[in-house]
Amino acid sequence: MNKEDEKIQSLLKHVMPPIERELDRDLWPHMLRRLEQRASSVPWFDWALGALLVLGLFISPHTIPVLLYHL
Amino acid sequence: MAVLEQQTDLLQQFAQGDLAAFEALFRQHQAEVYRWTVRIVRDPGAAEDLTIETFWRIYRAHARFDPKRSFEAWARKVATNAALDHLKTARPEVALVQDFAATDTADPAVQRDIRERTQQAFRQLPAKLRVVAALALIEEQPYKEIADALGISVGAVKLRVFRATRHLRKNLKRLGVEP
Numbered sequence: 335m336n337k338e339d340e341k342i343q344s345l346l347k348h349v350m351p352p353i354e355r356e357l358d359r360d361l362w363p364h365m366l367r368r369l370e371q372r373a374s375s376v377p378w379f380d381w382a383l384g385a386l387l388v389l390g391l392f393i394s395p396h397t398i399p400v401l402l403y404h405l
Numbered sequence: 406m407a408v409l410e411q412q413t414d415l416l417q418q419f420a421q422g423d424l425a426a427f428e429a430l431f432r433q434h435q436a437e438v439y440r441w442t443v444r445i446v447r448d449p450g451a452a453e454d455l456t457i458e459t460f461w462r463i464y465r466a467h468a469r470f471d472p473k474r475s476f477e478a479w480a481r482k483v484a485t486n487a488a489l490d491h492l493k494t495a496r497p498e499v500a501l502v503q504d505f506a507a508t509d510t511a512d513p514a515v516q517r518d519i520r521e522r523t524q525q526a527f528r529q530l531p532a533k534l535r536v537v538a539a540l541a542l543i544e545e546q547p548y549k550e551i552a553d554a555l556g557i558s559v560g561a562v563k564l565r566v567f568r569a570t571r572h573l574r575k576n577l578k579r580l581g582v583e584p
Binding site: 335338341343344345346347349350351353355356360361362364365368372 | 424428431432435436439440443444447449452453456457460461464519520523524527538542543544545570573574577582584
């Protein structure tokens, strides 16, 4: 690092000093909420599959009894 | 020896998707992940959100985790990626809040406008360079640690530091600040 670069680093450190910040609370309750939210949400590809099925039934309604028979 | 075995068991249970093991690892490592993240993003609120985001990514990827590897190193890597994604998407105008560390240690010798312009020059850096500049130039973290966290070589870190300094010099010049 040359002198010019050292000057930039020195200015940067002067203006934005290193951070010594500690976590002052337990984040586990937030993490748990996040896990619960994600667990209850339906993934986008499930919606896409559902939409495809509805579309398929709309295009060929004669398959509805076949589908109902197999359910 | 017993402690080491206990930790290995914990990592194995986590890799199998055990929520209790994940909670234990979360509690063990949340402070360290937060400390690392806040150094990169320099915003305590965002660092808390990113700590949760980091552990969410870790939880989703539990099946890919090798219990023989260091959980701490892996968590740091995931945290760095989450912070990088945050810096890429955060709008620069939004990020132009006063740097909280600077307000904590207000220095009368540094004029306010120079401080603001320097912060602006820093925030105008591309996200990839900003991460390296924060960790190497401000926090003075060892290049090896930065390289491991970014998943790149030490040589690549040095190159990014060089590019970040060059960008900063250009930005500062444009903003009328002579270091």
